[in-house]
Amino acid sequence: MVRYVIYADREQDIAGLDIFLRRATHERGEWPLIHSYIGADALPEYLNFVRQNPCLIMLVAAAGAHGRSIVAQIRNNNRDARMLWFSDRANGVCSYQIGVTWFGLLPATPESISCALDACRICPQEHPLSSHYTTAIE
Numbered sequence: 001m002v003r004y005v006i007y008a009d010r011e012q013d014i015a016g017l018d019i020f021l022r023r024a025t026h027e028r029g030e031w032p033l034i035h036s037y038i039g040a041d042a043l044p045e046y047l048n049f050v051r052q053n054p055c056l057i058m059l060v061a062a063a064g065a066h067g068r069s070i071v072a073q074i075r076n077n078n079r080d081a082r083m084l085w086f087s088d089r090a091n092g093v094c095s096y097q098i099g100v101t102w103f104g105l106l107p108a109t110p111e112s113i114s115c116a117l118d119a120c121r122i123c124p125q126e127h128p129l130s131s132h133y134t135t136a137i138e
Contacts, residue, residue, distance in 0.1 A: 006036045007046050007070065008061040013108070014038055017061060017086075020113040028117065043070060047077045054080035057120055063088040063106055072098055084116040 004021060008014045014036045025032040037046040050058055058081050062070050067087050075083060075098050082101040085091070086108045095103035102119035104112040 001031060001033055003056040004032050004034045004059055005046065005050050005056055006034065006059045006061070007043070007074070008036075008038060009040075009063075009066070010061075011038050013061040013086075013106075017059060017108055017113070020108060020110045021059065023110060024113045024117055027114075040070075043073070047073065050074065050078045050081060052078060052080075054078070056081050058083045059086075059116075060084070061086040061106060061108060063091065067091060068094055068098075071095070071100065075099055082120045084120070086112070 006014055006017050018034060018036060021034060035049060058074060060071055060074060068091050071085050084102045085095055085100045086104050086106045088106060092103055102116045104116060
């Protein structure tokens with residue numbers, strides 16, 4: 001099981017990300033454990049939760065200079081975890097400089113969440129009997 005930790009500036013973003021993330025992970029045969037943090041007041045708690053924990057995926061929805069500052073803090077707090085960042089076009093280049101695993105534009109969509117998980121190498125599982133059927137037919 002992979003643990004996901006979402007940070008967003010707005011509650012609406014959290015709700016959408018949670019739904020899309022659950023759908024995409026279920027399609028991959030995974031039952032995620034998702035923690036969510038909303039707004040600047042929750043950032044210290046978020047940073048404490050993800051500190052030096054490489055065994056999770058950090059998903060951030062934050063735009064503008066404020067978003068860039070938050071993502072830089074999160075990355076400095078945890079250099080090894082996979083980070084997915086949804087933001088505006090202006091932050092695309094700096095996402096590379098900060099070292100995020102995957103960058104996408106807001107608003108997040110089911111397709112963009114799926115692409116983000118692919119970047120983390122969380123791919124849909126094959127049917128457990130698919131190799132058996134292939135062998136049996138050959």
